[in-house]
Amino acid sequence: MKFFTDREICYADILPPSEVRARIEVAVLNFLKILTCADPAISDLLLINRKSSNRRVSRGLLTDDDTWIFLSRSFCKRTLMRANAAKAFIRVWKVMEMCFKILLQEKRVTQRELFYKLLCVSPDCFSSQLQVNRTIQDVVSLLRCSRFSLGIMASSRGIVAGRLLEPDKEMVDCSECGSSGYAISGDLNLLDRLVMKTDARYIIIVEKHAIFQRLAEDRVFNHIPVILITARGYPDIATRFLLHRMSRTFPELPIMALVDWNPAGLAILCTFKFGSIGMGLEAYRYACNVKWLGLRGDDLQLIPEESLVSLKPRDLQIAKSLMSSETLQEKHREELALMVQSGKRAEIEALYFHGYDYLGKYIAKKIVQANYI
Amino acid sequence: MGCCKPCLTGTILKHPWTASVTIEDELQLCRISAVLKSLSPSILQISISDTGIGSCLEEFQDLNCSSIIAVEFWVGLNLGIVTDCTSLRVVVLYLQNLIFFVCKGIYCSFNYELKLSASNILFLKFLYYSVEQVNIAIELVTEREDIPGSRCENVFLANRSNPGPLSTSNVECLKSGLEDYVLKHGNSLTQKCNTCFATSERLKVGSGIACSTENHKSSGLVLEVVVIISELESKCPCYRECSFKTEVLYFKDFTPCSIPHPTLNVLSTIDWQSYGLTLENVVDQGVCVLEWGDSPSHSQIDMVLHCYHKQYPMHKTQLEQHLIKKAVTAALNNLKETHPGILRSAHALKICSHAPDLARSIAGLILSSNDPDFQGECFSLLGLHSREIGANVVEDCIQEKIVSVIEMNDRKSRQRNVVAPSLFEDDCDQDSNYQDKEYEEGEDEFSYLD
């Protein structure tokens, strides 16, 4: 086992616009200095390598609970001097320029708008949205600030419900909303400023919106002191950010995940837990110690045979990728092996076999028995 | 002249020069050596011997020898011609005919002059007219038989406007020969165009030589390449026809001949890209023609290759191909270094194409900033002093600097791999895992979630 020091961690700061602009100005000055010095050159852009090969794992000292993944200080570079990489180099400057101007206007743009603007400014370099998205990640890696700080709007798919109070906002009470729950804003600054209170004793992550709605409609938080949170699938930054903030604000609350019993379900759990390299430099910061509540192999007895569906090729692909992940905990690995071995998958909804109100009982039973891994 | 039969003339003269001409026709090699001896200040004895193959004694019998003072025939078909200086012109004609004869199938015509200077230095001036597509190279071996080590070998492709002095190296002769050829030929392969250019001012000439190393003792193979880039008037009607094509002249042992197939192949393996050239096709239509994908910046390129052995007999090796590549590359590099701005590599060209974009971005960043200190610092770095500078000025200035760095690197990169400094120096472990992996398009296959 290898321990890594914080020194190796690369992270993206959430910065005010002025600070981001200052970093960009430094970049311009450095560029000009090197261009105009005695031995002139066009400076390369050193970016944090976002490949999985640069993924490192930080393990808790005593348990696996504090494990998270991050990008180490390994670099790749964008250079003008390689003809087939030159466009990528130009793209970084173009996006930086665009973000600089947007920040000056104190506006925010969507990635799509950014794409259109860049398409018109520099059609040779930008031909797809994907290129824009990647370049934004490059800029994030270069300036070491979050995407949000660059003035790029992101919506969140996250919703929260349950015993979470927001005393500032004339006591917004998440348990008071209907089954809709409260949408999590994509504005990280806003989330950062959020003042939260709770009398909950657990936080439950729900993979699916439908299950979330069922629990909210059944008002499980009236019977079980929980905060419910869902990202409707794989979590976005904002949802992870809020969850992380909650875990810091209420460190005594265990976080548990209710996901499908399939590789994707586990992958979602792991993304909440460790982050994903796809989130670039922002991956590691919001790691939380998430426990696996259900569904798990020992819940299969509760599920009728007909609700078990065969694993699809896509499932096996995810399983394979998870299996090769060093972050996967032993118990999780065993579960995954069981899935692959049985060739079956089960959805949380399969528990409805016992009636729609069974889900609440199921969660209560699991929590009481401390049956989570 | 180890390969030739020793001169059998008993008399040892004051200035005994020998010249050998090697010509290879389709069938076999025939080397003719001319031994020049001044019997007296006004009498020159020229004895010509061949290797004995390809001609017979009888062929020389019915020469019109009216003006020739003495013609001696030696065993093994050695032909000696003795003439006085005043009637050298006659000798020339004879020699012309003789060589024409020896060349057999290959058509060539040339004027031939011998002068004995006051200071007893022999000048051989070949005026040649390559009326069609035949050129000739002459190897002149001069040797004072009484002074050991005085032997001096020279090969040149002579031309009219630039008479190669005896002291010029072979490659210089080749150069001036090609220059002459280009000027004569104009830019048209089939007909001369007078409007295109008239002077050699606009010719950019580069040459390269590659020799077999000493390891290849048996070979002594030399490869000389001359490349000429001539600017074309883009208005000229023959512009399109020529600028996309390059005729490659080829000499083997001083003799024009068609390019052998392996050589042709070697030409297509040369990294033309790094000279900004896109080779589309190599066509062998009697002459070898390189067809370019795009016009190399409004100019025509001409090229001559000369492959010869310093020593006889030649030894068949695969070396030639290797040397061609080396020599051509050397010629192109020579051209590029002596004439900055041309033959920019495809790579540099590509990168240069990004310069305006990059310059615009950086200028945009500078000009759109609301921080005057930052702007001021930038202007001073760029050497722009007035604050009233327009966007274009800043942009142009940055672009110019970027382009000059790219060009410099392009020239340098052939020598060493330039490592550019990075924008932000990273304070820590550059040592550990500095992965200089190239940017692959498929690199980060993640999709951002929002």
Next chain:
Amino acid sequence: MGCCKPCLTGTILKHPWTASVTIEDELQLCRISAVLKSLSPSILQISISDTGIGSCLEEFQDLNCSSIIAVEFWVGLNLGIVTDCTSLRVVVLYLQNLIFFVCKGIYCSFNYELKLSASNILFLKFLYYSVEQVNIAIELVTEREDIPGSRCENVFLANRSNPGPLSTSNVECLKSGLEDYVLKHGNSLTQKCNTCFATSERLKVGSGIACSTENHKSSGLVLEVVVIISELESKCPCYRECSFKTEVLYFKDFTPCSIPHPTLNVLSTIDWQSYGLTLENVVDQGVCVLEWGDSPSHSQIDMVLHCYHKQYPMHKTQLEQHLIKKAVTAALNNLKETHPGILRSAHALKICSHAPDLARSIAGLILSSNDPDFQGECFSLLGLHSREIGANVVEDCIQEKIVSVIEMNDRKSRQRNVVAPSLFEDDCDQDSNYQDKEYEEGEDEFSYLD
């Protein structure tokens, strides 16, 4: 008996019966006719004549005739045997040998009894053992020569347990013959299995006859088909082997023979699907074997086809194929109608597969309702009177009703010959862009590890 040579016996007896046995070996047809005449109440004259092909007079000369009262030979190989009633057994043996002989390569053995009843009705009882794969069919033609029009023809495949009386129709004989065969053979094609079944109780027999219509005057072709479905013990080791295969016996003019190729093809064109059978393969391995895609509900199917002409000589027609299809279908239909629940069509089976689900849903709607009036009404409609009925009872009752409705429809549909419904038919006239592509699971769009 138009086809046989007329009996040459001059004496006209009181009860002149003629019986003919037709056997076709691999080579040619040979019809043997036995004419039985009671010379006196205790003396029976049996004269056997053949068509004259396939045997010669001498072959019968050395028969052991010790117990035979009289043996007459007629021209054209007619063998007459006269015996008294007490020694009929000997005659039987002779006949057995004789027929064995005539059959040549085909091995068969049978017991043969003739009884003259009190009422002067002749019973011919053939006890046959088809030890291997050979069966025999006997055509008995009885005719009182003194009474014109009294001729009566019967064909039967006799077996031991079900002796076909003279009055039984050919197809009945074929039935009892196949029954006997199935019981003997067990469910194994190669060896008898005693554990499978012993009684004919469990055999489900269906038969079908197809005759050429009067339009085909020249033919008079009759096709009789018997199909027997025998339930198998699924525990029996030979279960798997047999239940997926059906041996098809084939008789041509009362003679077992291999199925001609066209007939084989016809078998594969029968709409087995509508009897819930999936024909996978028709294999001609000496005997014809139909291989089923899935076991037809734990049972084995046996089938015999008999094709014969009522009149001799036969006329070659394409009709047979047509009749086979008709007759097989008739036999299957007969089986299906006389034994409800079997040979349900694939279509009905598919629909039936929904019956438990439908029943469960309907029962669910009833039982989970909180409206007692509604529940009461439903129970009474279903004929269930106690309120304390469990879910299973309601479900089973509904399921039973659904299945019977489906079966009824299945039988009906064959009569009305409904066009098979297309599974893919969609009555909804949705226009092309059913764009509401909901529920693409979001998770699939993301990759976890990259």
Next chain:
Amino acid sequence: FLVPVQRIERKSILVIIADFTTSLVKELSEGRSPSISIHKFRNYCTDPYSNCLCSSDLPKGQQVLTLTRQCHAYRIDVLLRVLVIVQKLLQENRHGSKRDIYYMHPSVFSEQTVVDRAISDICILLQCSRHNLNVVDIGFTLKLSLVSVGKGLVMGWLQFLEAGRKFDCISSPTTAYTIPVHVEEVKDIVSVAKYILIVEKESVFQRLANDKFCNANRCIIITGRGYPDIPTRRFLRLLVETLSLPVYCLVDCDPYGFDILTTYRFGSMQMAYDAKILRVPEVQWLGAFPSDFEKYDLPQQCLLPLTAEDKRRTETLLLRCYLQKEVPEWRLELELMLQKGVKFEIEAFSVHTLSFLSEQYIPSKIQEVELPGNKIKS
């Protein structure tokens, strides 16, 4: 069909379900195959010049499901399974999503659309709307856009209550609120807006939020994030009915955008049986028109050629009878798009300046529409 469907009570639906079940049992016990007749609905046909009755809400024929056909047997099976679930939901007064129902018997239903169809069948059979069955649809995602979308969003000069929860959009008109799922619970709608603006997608919605469009313009902005789900359309309908405001719709200039526009105005084909409560005939097409491209001087790079699929889609769109009968002007614009063979997205307006959309395009468009006598795009 003259029953005002929205008014149907939970109990009466249960009674209808009981009656339906009884009729099934009766038919079975009489030895007849149960036959379930389901009306067919459509809100348009593809013959623009026919004398169709598509604009009426009457059923257009019917389909009889019996046990003689396997596909029908399966459909009945699915229908009954879903009906059992619906009966349970209604008796317990819970809500279930279409997805929930699917997961009750995933192996039988095989795909979500099977359940969707059964739900539609039941609605038609019981003559009610989906929400009467306590069935909601969530998890609506559209693969076509890069951004996966959820339910509808609303912002602007609006305030309402949903199940006791106050949606006070007015107090911060640039904050997005998710549109409630249970629209029937929405009460006390208050607004001082002048119009309602529907935008096709969230990114445009975000743009307008970022530009604080609602601060400068008194309006309500709604997005269904792509094809609108039922709550979004019902909510819009409710707003329009309650507030009687003009409704403008801003979609991409492409066949998808246009189809989304028609979904708001005419309803979708799948929900044709419920079109009367879902369509919003007041919707006016604000843009983007094919002609806007030149008019607003957009750069060529923003123009994309119509793909073969786009063209095919546009051609089938053009056949819809309502385009001929009700909005011939829309048809002309659509024809123009096909003729030009190009499309573009609303985001293209951000090319000049980010606020072009909110400061120039939308105001000028609304002015154009509001000009008296200039209702051409309505």
